Amino acid sequence: xxxxxxxxxxxxxxxxxxxxxxxxxxxxxxxxxxxxxxxxxxxxxxxxxxxxxxxxxxxxxxxxxxxxxxxxxxxxxxxxxxxxxxxxxxxxxxxxxxxxxxxxxxxxxxxxxxxxxxxxxxxxxxxxxxxxxxxxxxxxxxxxxxxxxxxxxxxxxxxxxxxxxxxxxxxxxxxxxxxxxxxxxxxxxxxxxxxxxxxxxxxxxxxxxxxxxxxxxxxxxxxxxxxxxxxxxxxxxxxxxxxxxxxxxxxxxxxxxxxxxxxxxxxxxxxxxxxxxxxxxxxxxxxxxxxxxxxxxxxxxxxxxxxxxxxxxxxxxxxx
Amino acid sequence: xxxxxxxxxxxxxxxxxxxxxxxxxxxxxxxxxxxxxxxxxxxxxxxxxxxxxxxxxxxxxxxxxxxxxxxxxxxxxxxxxxxxxxxxxxxxxxxxxxxxxxxxxxxxxxxxxxxxxxxxxxxxxxxxxxxxxxxxxxxxxxxxxxxxxxxxxxxxxxxxxxxxxxxxxxxxxxxxxxxxxxxxxxxxxxxxxxxxxxxxxxxxxxxxxxxxxxxxxxxxxxxxxxxxxxxxxxxxxxxxxxxxxx
Ligand SMILES: Cc1cc2nc3c(=O)[nH]c(=O)nc-3n(C[C@H](O)[C@H](O)[C@H](O)COP(=O)(O)OP(=O)(O)OC[C@H]3O[C@@H](n4cnc5c(N)ncnc54)[C@H](O)[C@@H]3O)c2cc1C
Ligand SMILES: Nc1ncnc2c1ncn2[C@@H]1O[C@H](COP(=O)(O)O)[C@@H](O)[C@H]1O
Numbered sequence: 001x002x003x004x005x006x007x008x009x010x011x012x013x014x015x016x017x018x019x020x021x022x023x024x025x026x027x028x029x030x031x032x033x034x035x036x037x038x039x040x041x042x043x044x045x046x047x048x049x050x051x052x053x054x055x056x057x058x059x060x061x062x063x064x065x066x067x068x069x070x071x072x073x074x075x076x077x078x079x080x081x082x083x084x085x086x087x088x089x090x091x092x093x094x095x096x097x098x099x100x101x102x103x104x105x106x107x108x109x110x111x112x113x114x115x116x117x118x119x120x121x122x123x124x125x126x127x128x129x130x131x132x133x134x135x136x137x138x139x140x141x142x143x144x145x146x147x148x149x150x151x152x153x154x155x156x157x158x159x160x161x162x163x164x165x166x167x168x169x170x171x172x173x174x175x176x177x178x179x180x181x182x183x184x185x186x187x188x189x190x191x192x193x194x195x196x197x198x199x200x201x202x203x204x205x206x207x208x209x210x211x212x213x214x215x216x217x218x219x220x221x222x223x224x225x226x227x228x229x230x231x232x233x234x235x236x237x238x239x240x241x242x243x244x245x246x247x248x249x250x251x252x253x254x255x256x257x258x259x260x261x262x263x264x265x266x267x268x269x270x271x272x273x274x275x276x277x278x279x280x281x282x283x284x285x286x287x288x289x290x291x292x293x294x295x296x297x298x299x300x301x302x303x304x305x306x307x308x309x310x311x312x313x314x315x316x317x318x319x320x
Numbered sequence: 321x322x323x324x325x326x327x328x329x330x331x332x333x334x335x336x337x338x339x340x341x342x343x344x345x346x347x348x349x350x351x352x353x354x355x356x357x358x359x360x361x362x363x364x365x366x367x368x369x370x371x372x373x374x375x376x377x378x379x380x381x382x383x384x385x386x387x388x389x390x391x392x393x394x395x396x397x398x399x400x401x402x403x404x405x406x407x408x409x410x411x412x413x414x415x416x417x418x419x420x421x422x423x424x425x426x427x428x429x430x431x432x433x434x435x436x437x438x439x440x441x442x443x444x445x446x447x448x449x450x451x452x453x454x455x456x457x458x459x460x461x462x463x464x465x466x467x468x469x470x471x472x473x474x475x476x477x478x479x480x481x482x483x484x485x486x487x488x489x490x491x492x493x494x495x496x497x498x499x500x501x502x503x504x505x506x507x508x509x510x511x512x513x514x515x516x517x518x519x520x521x522x523x524x525x526x527x528x529x530x531x532x533x534x535x536x537x538x539x540x541x542x543x544x545x546x547x548x549x550x551x552x553x554x555x556x557x558x559x560x561x562x563x564x565x566x
Contacts, residue, residue, distance in 0.1 A: 102448025194480025300549030
């Protein structure tokens with residue numbers, strides 16, 4: 001059995017949870033077994049996970065789990081894995097999943113591949129799966145040689161697909177230790193898709209010259225419904241907030257579309273964005289290294305090109 | 321205050337990545353190795369700052385061969401008091417975590433620091449594994465860490481925001497940007513690093529169950545298609561009809 005831990009911060013299932021269940025279902029089909037989903041603590045509408053391929057949705061309603069602590073969460077997941085007899089455990093490679101994957105692997109004596117980007121395959125009865133390594137510059141394929149395996153799935157690596165119907169949520173009793181980490185507050189920006197989950201990203205660099213020029217970039221992101229990002233020097237000089245910094249030392253992302261404006265394309269910047277499906281580069285310097293990594297390029301002055309592109313997108317939106 | 325900082329060695333951020341022809345080994349020739357940036361800039365520096373204000377010792381630990389000692393000496397030059405090298409090639413995250421946990425189990429560290437991830441393996445795995453082996457709380461991706469007696473207040477990066485957390489010592493933490501500012505070792509640091517103790521510890525046996533099959537390089541991009549800067553309607557058309565991303 002494949003067991004998928006579906007994250008539901010503040011009671012809301014994340015897009016990553018739908019991706020993980022879709023992935024778990026594909027893995028289960030391959031292994032000729034079933035896929036079940038597990039929710040911990042507050043969750044609304046968990047039955048919808050059935051439509052992404054979970055044959056059963058289990059819920060541990062212990063109030064300790066309303067606040068995240070890697071110890072109580074990993075204990076609950078491990079207990080569910082043992083109770084249900086699951087052999088492959090799928091997590092999201094998110095801030096939550098990264099705190100859990102290593103713990104769970106040790107608890108379950110399981111081999112771990114974190115940040116997987118491919119559907120597993122089976123070779124000689126062993127599970128194989130690939131992930132990006134060297135900050136996106138290479139791909140590594142691993143074989144897991146333990147009876148139980150843990151895989152955490154990179155965000156945006158699979159598209160959530162509805163393949164079935166909603167199911168009834170079954171409650172599951174497991175013992176959960178007390179939390180030792182207390183979450184005092186949790187602040188997320190309202191109405192913005194967080195960068196690791198974003199499908200469309202508009203990013204700008206030092207070519208913007210001054211933080212007061214960001215209006216044209218914000219308008220473009222607004223038209224597209226895209227999330228904003230920036231290069232490291234831009235965040236370092238406080239032109240933009242740190243959570244927008246992408247690259248080797250910032251956030252690694254894999255959106256469908258990455259529009260890079262006035263960014264030279266240094267290797268450390270590319271390390272965080274080169275897994276984007278389509279890259280558009282706008283730069284006045286035809287020799288900018290970013291053009292080598294781009295799918296579409298515009299050689300021109302961003303202060304002219306970006307407003308023009310924004311108008312073109314607006315026109316497109318109006319007609320479609 | 322007893323602080324342990326786990327440091328790894330990675331290829332330089334600009335290193336050209338290539339592999340042996342059968343794809344099973346990373347090609348090291350011509351590659352410069354550095355301390356993993358998160359371990360150096362954030363975890364190690366924050367540990368040194370805490371020790372400097374509260375007293376105590378900072379131990380830098382690496383699981384790796386003798387060749388890693390240059391990197392370990394750098395940690396001493398930045399401000400660690402002692403270093404430990406566990407004498408084995410890293411075979412995988414759990415193999416490394418097991419070595420670290422065995423070493424730390426009876427030393428009474430107040431905080432065990434990790435970087436948020438290594439820039440070669442990109443796992444974010446080892447810290448959580450060590451926390452589990454030692455049955456300690458774990459806070460990953462911490463961008464702030466303040467101590468208040470035996471309690472720590474932390475800030476942690478989550479998707480699209482931050483969390484404020486509280487945890488009692490001892491605990492395990494992984495550091496992300498914001499926890500400290502990069503420190504360049506000064507001459508005095510480099511000189512004293514030579515005389516600081518570097519202990520070599522023999523590994524414990526452990527069979528890693530996740531095994532590398534092969535490395536591959538991502539397929540090369542087809543090449544950039546240039547669009548006339550006057551004609552952004554054409555770019556939008558291509559993104560819609562050809563790339564199908566909007
Ligand atoms: C260890 C390490 C880690 C790093 N990690 C990161 C990281 O995570 N993320 C990151 O981004 N960087 C990182 N860097 C920094 C990286 O090496 C580059 O310095 C940085 O990415 C450059 O940012 P930029 O492209 O915004 O600025 P620049 O390199 O200054 O590029 C600005 C670009 O704007 C163009 N431009 C200027 N004016 C216009 C105009 N009017 N119209 C159009 N184009 C214009 C220029 O042609 C130029 O190409 C790291 C560096 C190191 C050493
Ligand atoms: N060989 C090693 N020796 C000591 N610490 C390590 C080693 N490998 C990884 N680490 C630590 O574990 C963290 C996470 O590594 P990873 O799980 O590979 O992303 C790193 O930032 C280091 O702090």
